[in-house]
Amino acid sequence: MTRDRLEKVNANCNQSNHYQSDRYQQGLRKLAEIDGRAGEQVIESLKEIAPDLAQYIIEFPFGDIYSRPGLDLKSREIATVAALTAMGNAQPQLKVHIHGALNVGCTRAEIVEIMIQMAVYAGFPAALNGIFAAKEVFTERDI
Amino acid sequence: MTRDRLEKVNANCNQSNHYQSDRYQQGLRKLAEIDGRAGEQVIESLKEIAPDLAQYIIEFPFGDIYSRPGLDLKSREIATVAALTAMGNAQPQLKVHIHGALNVGCTRAEIVEIMIQMAVYAGFPAALNGIFAAKEVFTERDI
Amino acid sequence: MTRDRLEKVNANCNQSNHYQSDRYQQGLRKLAEIDGRAGEQVIESLKEIAPDLAQYIIEFPFGDIYSRPGLDLKSREIATVAALTAMGNAQPQLKVHIHGALNVGCTRAEIVEIMIQMAVYAGFPAALNGIFAAKEVFTERDI
Amino acid sequence: MTRDRLEKVNANCNQSNHYQSDRYQQGLRKLAEIDGRAGEQVIESLKEIAPDLAQYIIEFPFGDIYSRPGLDLKSREIATVAALTAMGNAQPQLKVHIHGALNVGCTRAEIVEIMIQMAVYAGFPAALNGIFAAKEVFTERDI
Amino acid sequence: MTRDRLEKVNANCNQSNHYQSDRYQQGLRKLAEIDGRAGEQVIESLKEIAPDLAQYIIEFPFGDIYSRPGLDLKSREIATVAALTAMGNAQPQLKVHIHGALNVGCTRAEIVEIMIQMAVYAGFPAALNGIFAAKEVFTERDI
Amino acid sequence: MTRDRLEKVNANCNQSNHYQSDRYQQGLRKLAEIDGRAGEQVIESLKEIAPDLAQYIIEFPFGDIYSRPGLDLKSREIATVAALTAMGNAQPQLKVHIHGALNVGCTRAEIVEIMIQMAVYAGFPAALNGIFAAKEVFTERDI
Numbered sequence: 001m002t003r004d005r006l007e008k009v010n011a012n013c014n015q016s017n018h019y020q021s022d023r024y025q026q027g028l029r030k031l032a033e034i035d036g037r038a039g040e041q042v043i044e045s046l047k048e049i050a051p052d053l054a055q056y057i058i059e060f061p062f063g064d065i066y067s068r069p070g071l072d073l074k075s076r077e078i079a080t081v082a083a084l085t086a087m088g089n090a091q092p093q094l095k096v097h098i099h100g101a102l103n104v105g106c107t108r109a110e111i112v113e114i115m116i117q118m119a120v121y122a123g124f125p126a127a128l129n130g131i132f133a134a135k136e137v138f139t140e141r142d143i
Numbered sequence: 144m145t146r147d148r149l150e151k152v153n154a155n156c157n158q159s160n161h162y163q164s165d166r167y168q169q170g171l172r173k174l175a176e177i178d179g180r181a182g183e184q185v186i187e188s189l190k191e192i193a194p195d196l197a198q199y200i201i202e203f204p205f206g207d208i209y210s211r212p213g214l215d216l217k218s219r220e221i222a223t224v225a226a227l228t229a230m231g232n233a234q235p236q237l238k239v240h241i242h243g244a245l246n247v248g249c250t251r252a253e254i255v256e257i258m259i260q261m262a263v264y265a266g267f268p269a270a271l272n273g274i275f276a277a278k279e280v281f282t283e284r285d286i
Numbered sequence: 287m288t289r290d291r292l293e294k295v296n297a298n299c300n301q302s303n304h305y306q307s308d309r310y311q312q313g314l315r316k317l318a319e320i321d322g323r324a325g326e327q328v329i330e331s332l333k334e335i336a337p338d339l340a341q342y343i344i345e346f347p348f349g350d351i352y353s354r355p356g357l358d359l360k361s362r363e364i365a366t367v368a369a370l371t372a373m374g375n376a377q378p379q380l381k382v383h384i385h386g387a388l389n390v391g392c393t394r395a396e397i398v399e400i401m402i403q404m405a406v407y408a409g410f411p412a413a414l415n416g417i418f419a420a421k422e423v424f425t426e427r428d429i
Numbered sequence: 430m431t432r433d434r435l436e437k438v439n440a441n442c443n444q445s446n447h448y449q450s451d452r453y454q455q456g457l458r459k460l461a462e463i464d465g466r467a468g469e470q471v472i473e474s475l476k477e478i479a480p481d482l483a484q485y486i487i488e489f490p491f492g493d494i495y496s497r498p499g500l501d502l503k504s505r506e507i508a509t510v511a512a513l514t515a516m517g518n519a520q521p522q523l524k525v526h527i528h529g530a531l532n533v534g535c536t537r538a539e540i541v542e543i544m545i546q547m548a549v550y551a552g553f554p555a556a557l558n559g560i561f562a563a564k565e566v567f568t569e570r571d572i
Numbered sequence: 573m574t575r576d577r578l579e580k581v582n583a584n585c586n587q588s589n590h591y592q593s594d595r596y597q598q599g600l601r602k603l604a605e606i607d608g609r610a611g612e613q614v615i616e617s618l619k620e621i622a623p624d625l626a627q628y629i630i631e632f633p634f635g636d637i638y639s640r641p642g643l644d645l646k647s648r649e650i651a652t653v654a655a656l657t658a659m660g661n662a663q664p665q666l667k668v669h670i671h672g673a674l675n676v677g678c679t680r681a682e683i684v685e686i687m688i689q690m691a692v693y694a695g696f697p698a699a700l701n702g703i704f705a706a707k708e709v710f711t712e713r714d715i
Numbered sequence: 716m717t718r719d720r721l722e723k724v725n726a727n728c729n730q731s732n733h734y735q736s737d738r739y740q741q742g743l744r745k746l747a748e749i750d751g752r753a754g755e756q757v758i759e760s761l762k763e764i765a766p767d768l769a770q771y772i773i774e775f776p777f778g779d780i781y782s783r784p785g786l787d788l789k790s791r792e793i794a795t796v797a798a799l800t801a802m803g804n805a806q807p808q809l810k811v812h813i814h815g816a817l818n819v820g821c822t823r824a825e826i827v828e829i830m831i832q833m834a835v836y837a838g839f840p841a842a843l844n845g846i847f848a849a850k851e852v853f854t855e856r857d858i
Contacts, residue, residue, distance in 0.1 A: 042700065049707050052783075053688050057696060060775050061263040068767075071256035075221050079257050082222035083229035083264045086409075088518035089660035090264075090697035113214040114222050116482050120204040121226045121233075123372075123407040124486060125519035128471065135478050185414065192421050195497075196402050200410060203489050211481075229695075231804035232374035233411035259768050266658075266693045267772060268805035271757065278764050328843065335850050338640075339831050343839060346632050347549040354624075357542035361507050365543050368508035369515035369550045375803035376550075376840035399500040400508050406490040407512045407519075515838075517661035545625050550838045552801075553629060554662035557614065564621050633835040643828040650790050651797035651829050655836045658798035662836075685786040686794050692776040693798045693805075 024055070027063030034066060034073065034100040042096065077101035082114050085130035086122035094130065098137040108134075108143050167198070170206030177209060177216065177243040185239065220244035225257050228273035229265035237273065241280040251277075251286050310341070313349030320352060320359065320386040328382065363387035368400050371416035372408035380416065384423040394420075394429050453484070456492030463495060463502065463529040471525065506530035511543050514559035515551035523559065527566040537563075537572050596627070599635030606638060606645065606672045614668065649673035654686050657702035658694035666702065670709040680706075680715050739770070742778030749781060749788065749815040757811065792816035797829050800845035801837035809845065813852040823849075823858050 031039040046054035066076060077100050084094040098111055111134050119127035174182040189197035209219060220243050227237040241254055254277050262270035317325040332340035352362060363386050370380040384397055397420050405413035460468040475483035495505060510530050513523040527540055540563050548556035603611040618626040638648060649672050656666040670683055683706050691699035746754040761769035781791060792815050799809040813826055826849050834842035 046700075046703065049710070050684050050688060050703050053684075053691070053699060053703060056688070056691065056775070056779065060771070060779075061696060064771060064775075065260055065263055068256060068259070070252050071260070075218065075253070076256075076260060078218050078221050079225035079260055080264060083225045083261060084697065086226035086230055087265065087660075087697075088516075090695075090701060093264075093697035093700065109213050110218070112479050112482075113211060113219075116211070116479060116485070117208055117214070117219060117222055118226060119409075119482070119485065120208055121223060121236075121409045121411060122230065123405075123409045123412075123519075124490060125407060125513065125516075125522035126409075127482060128475075128522065129519065131475065131479050131482060138478070189414075189417065192424070193398050193402060193417050196398075196405070196413060196417060199402070199405065199489070199493065203485070203493075204410060207485060207489075227411065230374075230411075231802075233409075233415065236411035236414065255765050255768075259765060259771070262695075262768070262771065264695045264697060266691075266695045266698075266805075267776060268693060268799065268802075268808035269695075270768060271761075271808065272805060274761065274765050274768060281764070332843075332846065335853070336827050336831060336846050339827075339834070339842060339846060342632070342636060342831070342834065346628070346636075347839060350628065350632075351546055351549055354542060354545075356538050357546070361504065361539070362542075362546060364504050364507050365511035365546055366550060369511045369547060370840065372512035372516055373551065373803075373840075376838075376844065379550075379840035379843065395499050396504070399497060399505075402497075403494055403500075403505060403508055404512060406494055407509060407522075408516065517659075541622050541625075545622060545628070548625070548628065548838075550840060552662075552834075552836045552838045552841075553633060554656065554659075554665035554836060555838075556625060557618075557665065558662065560618065560622050560625060567621070637832055637835055640828060640831075642824050643832075647790065647793050647825070648828075648832060650793050651832055652836060654794035655797045655801035655833060658802055659837065665836075681785050682790070685783060685791075688783075689780055689786070689791060689794055690798060692780055693795060693808075694802065 023059050023063040025063075026067050027058035027061075030062040030066045031058060034062070034077070034104055035096055036099065036103055038096045038099045073104040074101070074106060077104055077106060078110075078114060081106075081111065081130075082118060085115055085118045085133075086126055088122065088126045088129060091129070091133055094133045095137055098134050099141075102137070102141065102143075108138055166202050166206040168206075169210050170201035170204075173205040173209045174201060177205070177220070177247055178239055179242065179246055181239045181242045216247040217244070217249060220247055220249060221253075221257060224249075224254065224273075225261060228258055228261045228276075229269055231265065231269045231272060234272070234276055237276045238280055241277050242284075245280070245284065245286075251281060309345050309349040311349075312353050313344035313347075316348040316352045317344060320348070320363070320390055321382055322385065322389055324382045324385045359390040360387070360392060363390055363392060364396075364400060367392075367397065367416075368404060371401055371404045371419075372412055374408065374412045374415060377415070377419055380419045381423055384420050385427075388423070388427065388429075394424055452488050452492040454492075455496050456487035456490075459491040459495045460487060463491070463506070463533055464525055465528065465532055467525045467528045502533040503530070503535060506533055506535060507539075507543060510535075510540065510559075511547060514544055514547045514562075515555055517551065517555045517558060520558070520562055523562045524566055527563050528570070531566070531570065531572075537567055595631050595635040597635075598639050599630035599633075602634040602638045603630060606634070606649070606676055607668055608671065608675055610668045610671045645676040646673070646678060649676055649678060650682075650686060653678075653683065653702075654690060657687055657690045657705075658698055660694065660698045660701060663701070663705055666705045667709055670706050671713070674709070674713065674715075680710055738774050738778040740778075741782050742773035742776075745777040745781045746773060749777070749792070749819055750811055751814065751818055753811045753814045788819040789816070789821055792819055792821060793825075793829060796821075796826065796845075797833060800830055800833045800848075801841055803837065803841045803844060806844070806848055809848045810852055813849050814856075817852070817856065817858075823853055 043054045043057065066073065077097060080097045081094070081101050084090050084097060101111055102108070112131065115127050115130035115134060118130055186197045186200065209216065220240060223240045224237065224244050227233050227240060244254055245251070255274070258270050258273035258277060261273055329340045329343065352359065363383060366383045367380070367387050370376050370383060387397055388394070398417065401413050401416035401420060404416055472483045472486065495502065506526060506529050509526045510523065513519050513526060530540055531537070541560065544556050544559035544563060547559055615626045615629065638645065649669060652669045653666070653673050656662050656669060673683055674680070684703070687699050687702035687706060690702055758769045758772065781788065792812060795812045796809070796816050799805050799812060816826055817823070827846070830842050830845035830849060833845055
């Protein structure tokens with residue numbers, strides 16, 4: 001094997017390793033950037049029972065989706081907080097993403113605005129339960 | 144009654160008239176700003192069967208909520224498009240708000256990003272049906 | 287076999303036949319009383335693909351539930367119309383039950399009130415889609 | 430300015446003040462009539478985090494909707510209890526409205542009937558969780 | 573009465589007695605087979621507040637549906653665990669049916685697979701909350 | 716570089732190339748195996764508007780999830796058909812997966828059983844709308 005061929009193999013290999021590893025590594029970085037300790041705890045809580053689900057969460061939502069360039073992180077968290085508030089059946093994840101929204105630049109007042117707006121689309125109970133989730137997060141962060 | 148007292152009465156009165164009228168008038172302006180003709184058509188379609196619901200839609204979502212200063216209109220539409228995509232049971236309203244999002248500054252690409260992101264929180268069918276609604280809107284607007 | 291024994295067999299038999307038949311027969315009567323032709327069409331549409339589901343619908347919702355004495359039929363239909371409007375994912379059944387509500391004494395205006403009220407609990411899109419379903423029913427009935 | 434003109438200004442003014450104030454004042458009265466202390470507690474819990482949402486709840490659902498003449502309060506609460514039971518993602522609000530339904534004339538037995546009926550439209554888990562919410566309310570009220 | 577006629581009456585009668593009694597008795601057996609003690613506790617918890625709902629649960633889901641021959645019990649529990657995980661608003665019933673799935677032959681690993689798969693159709697929060705419910709059940713069973 | 720070291724690099728590299736390419740290629744194979752032409756059409760319909768979503772659908776649900784060994788394909792489709800029927804807001808995807816279920820070994824009768832069972836967990840309207848979707852699929856396949 002010539003040195004050229006070897007280097008090409010290495011390059012291909014590194015590229016694909018790099019790509020492969022980027023999905024997970026990139027996901028880990030995004031998860032840390034957005035969700036901080038709250039995200040880590042979710043991953044930790046899956047370690048024994050469903051480690052593959054933990055891996056998918058790092059790879060797909062964070063490595064693939066939140067790493068996409070087409071929409072800024074603050075807008076992404078506004079979308080997620082709105083969706084989880086409207087769905088109303090995922091309070092633990094809503095709390096994680098209220099933390100996330102605050103971590104990437106949303107203010108306390110903006111979170112409250114999103115909750116109030118959801119009264120229009122998902123009803124007042126959804127808005128109220130969103131506000132109560134936000135209240136817990138604001139208390140945890142002492143803001 | 145002194146002139147002062149009278150002027151105060153008038154002022155209070157005008158203020159409240161103004162406030163009262165502002166709710167509806169302000170709502171009409173916001174509705175036109177955000178939803179344009181699509182919004183008008185919804186209001187029109189309610190005229191005979193439930194005119195009071197048309198009035199409430201103008202007054203509460205548009206006069207009260209979308210007129211609040213705490214969150215910019217583009218972010219508000221991101222939140223609404225995300226919520227309606229995630230809920231998945233209000234396609235006509237989702238289409239109206241994809242129009243609305245485009246009207247207040249979202250790009251076609253940003254709408255698509257929101258839809259893709261909803262796969263994470265509400266599943267791939269919700270994302271797909273959101274994309275299909277967006278496709279219809281993009282075709283209508285020839286963008 | 288003595289006549290006594292025979293009569294007892296007949297009695298048991300009639301009792302259970304009666305009870306058994308009552309569930310289905312009672313259900314058929316309630317279905318006709320509430321849903322009229324719309325109900326019949328649903329049952330008809332199941333005949334080839336899932337006749338057992340048709341039987342269960344007659345026996346359980348109509349034979350068991352709507353035949354219970356504890357709540358008047360009008361209140362029952364108010365509950366059902368409200369629930370289906372709020373859920374927002376069962377428009378054909380919502381239309382059947384708007385017919386049903388009108389058949390057991392609700393007025394057109396009361397149906398509209400229920401729809402408007404659902405804006406509070408399930409959001410304006412749910413209320414709007416409820417109103418549009420009602421509009422179709424009112425047109426069908428020419429009221 | 431003549432006395433007539435002044436009185437007219439006052440009248441207009443009072444009317445609009447009255448109307449304006451009526452929305453909030455009327456809402457407060459309806460809230461007290463329907464939800465009693467449970468309603469007050471919800472409003473109280475919003476005071477610091479989202480006082481505007483508290484105001485909207487008083488003005489729109491209670492001042493605008495529950496104050497409408499077209500449907501009696503008992504029927505309105507039947508609709509709300511049914512909807513929240515069927516949606517199944519708003520247990521605190523369901524409990525408030527079970528209290529409300531009892532406050533405006535529903536009996537314990539009628540509440541149970543609504544829950545059982547929801548098994549037909551939203552499934553047995555929704556009915557069960559409705560019953561468990563009702564059980565807590567009945568225990569609180571010792572009925 | 574001829575012997576023929578008598579036998580026919582007896583046959584009809586036994587058939588319908590059998591059918592009738594089978595519904596409740598059959599339901600009780602299925603409930604015990606599938607849900608074991610968890611099912612009994614649900615029925616027990618309804619005894620005072622809504623005994624008729626307890627009866628319907630035994631008769632309809634267990635006597636009528638789970639007793640049908642067309643789909644094996646393991647497949648039925650896979651369907652139910654998937655549905656309750658996707659709906660995400662019935663955690664107590666989801667836990668009962670994770671027990672049920674394990675009772676009729678699902679493995680711990682298969683339950684985890686269903687939860688992970690639901691991320692695709694109902695989103696990652698639904699999958700996560702399904703996993704957390706499973707974790708509690710696995711701990712209770714010490715598996 | 717020794718031959719050993721080279722071979723190890725190659726092996727690592729191939730492994731990761733293989734893994735990387737497997738995700739998409741494996742997904743394509745699974746999609747074809749399960750959904751056949753219906754799946755292809757979904758991917759096709761995304762080509763212009765959201766090709767990345769098409770890629771994710773191939774990679775994540777089909778490449779990652781349906782390719783996992785822990786649950787057989789027939790059980791996976793039972794879970795998906797049950798979930799989509801219960802959610803009731805994704806009829807196009809439900810139809811694709813009824814095709815899928817039939818493609819991987821479910822019978823027409825088993826599909827009907829799943830629909831009927833969903834009446835218990837998501838209500839009769841969900842079951843009915845599931846049956847109607849199945850009816851369309853059975854007609855398309857002439858079974």
